[in-house]
Amino acid sequence: MRVLHPLLAAAILASTALVAQAPGYSPDMPAAPSPRVVVPVAPENPLVSMARASARRWGLPEAAVLAIVARESGWNPATTGSAGEMGLMQVMPSTWDWTVRRLGVAWTRRQALDPARNLEVGCAHLRWLWEYFWERRARMSCGSLDAAVMAYNWGQANVARARGRDRWTPRSVRRYRDAILLGRGRGDV
Numbered sequence: 001m002r003v004l005h006p007l008l009a010a011a012i013l014a015s016t017a018l019v020a021q022a023p024g025y026s027p028d029m030p031a032a033p034s035p036r037v038v039v040p041v042a043p044e045n046p047l048v049s050m051a052r053a054s055a056r057r058w059g060l061p062e063a064a065v066l067a068i069v070a071r072e073s074g075w076n077p078a079t080t081g082s083a084g085e086m087g088l089m090q091v092m093p094s095t096w097d098w099t100v101r102r103l104g105v106a107w108t109r110r111q112a113l114d115p116a117r118n119l120e121v122g123c124a125h126l127r128w129l130w131e132y133f134w135e136r137r138a139r140m141s142c143g144s145l146d147a148a149v150m151a152y153n154w155g156q157a158n159v160a161r162a163r164g165r166d167r168w169t170p171r172s173v174r175r176y177r178d179a180i181l182l183g184r185g186r187g188d189v
Contacts, residue, residue: 047075047088047115054119058127064149065123067180077115086112089122099125126152133159140164150177 048066055065072090073079080086084093086109091099093109099121100107111117126148133140133147140147142164151159154173162168 045075047077050116050119051088054116054123057120058123060123060127060130061145064145064180065119065126068122068126068149068152069119071176071179077118078113080113087118087122088115089118091118091122091125095125096121099128102128129156132156133164136160142166146177146181149180150174153177 047069051065051069052062055062069075069088072085073088075088077088079088079090081090085091086093086096091112093112096107096109096112103121103124107117107121112121129148129151130144133151134144137144140163142150147159147164150164150169150173153176154170159169166174
């Protein structure tokens with residue numbers, strides 16, 4: 001964990017708290033630092049509490065969800081990726097649409113930057129992946145949670161085609177899986 005100047009650390013935590021607590025959250029509001037900056041997140045941070053609650057609601061390991069958020073967005077709820085990924089869990093637009101339809105809620109892509117909704121959709125999708133690979137575990141060469149985490153990063157069809165075999169899976173995806181499941185995600189709580 002890097003040591004930040006106390007004033008910088010206080011400013012980062014204050015801006016994160018403002019974003020998470022604002023009733024009408026907007027991407028124009030102050031946000032936490034860019035995802036490329038490693039920032040330790042205090043366990044009492046409201047975003048951490050929301051991530052833990054979503055993980056529990058969906059029956060997911062809290063440590064895995066926290067590591068995914070830390071690695072995907074660096075705890076910045078306003079993060080967007082070059083391929084269109086959105087929010088804390090960096091949900092792809094097509095995944096957002098599919099999961100929202102499956103949940104039966106009328107959330108728009110514009111609401112994907114709302115931390116609570118993003119965490120719900122990301123956790124719901126991760127849970128679906130876990131169940132998908134659990135049902136196909138006999139054909140996989142890895143555990144269902146391993147496959148679900150790899151699919152969250154690389155895509156469900158890619159992991160199913162590779163059957164979870166390391167030799168058929170790109171090194172970057174294997175590193176992602178190991179970082180998440182072994183608790184080495186950036187900025188872990």
